[in-house]
Amino acid sequence: MEKLVLTDNTELEIMDGASLDYIRIQTDNFAALDQIAGALKKEGNLAKVQFKTDDEVTGEYEDLYMERPMFQEADMTPDGNVVSVIAFREKTELEKRVDAIERGQEIQNGALEDLGQVVSEIAEGGEK
Numbered sequence: 001m002e003k004l005v006l007t008d009n010t011e012l013e014i015m016d017g018a019s020l021d022y023i024r025i026q027t028d029n030f031a032a033l034d035q036i037a038g039a040l041k042k043e044g045n046l047a048k049v050q051f052k053t054d055d056e057v058t059g060e061y062e063d064l065y066m067e068r069p070m071f072q073e074a075d076m077t078p079d080g081n082v083v084s085v086i087a088f089r090e091k092t093e094l095e096k097r098v099d100a101i102e103r104g105q106e107i108q109n110g111a112l113e114d115l116g117q118v119v120s121e122i123a124e125g126g127e128k
Contacts, residue, residue, distance in 0.1 A: 005050040
């Protein structure tokens, strides 16, 4: 059995012959695609992705980008199952740098908020 394992350990069963840019997923119905989409869109869930055959890791990637549209193909098989195709690519160096800048900005924003609260408390304490 082939699997795609996301950062949060969500396991998606995939069909044989997957590559980073062509991954086929078979589900019982179209509604199941919503659950898959939720796992794929979850913040940070593509930071580390593994491909497994049975329980053996056959590929490991970091910092992936989900190609759009999310489901590049989706069709019903004669037996009523749904086969959809998703694709990833590795992030470019520029995208990785932007991610690092955004993480740093979030930390700075938090520190400025904390500093603002401390200054407010000092100012309020000085008026009493």
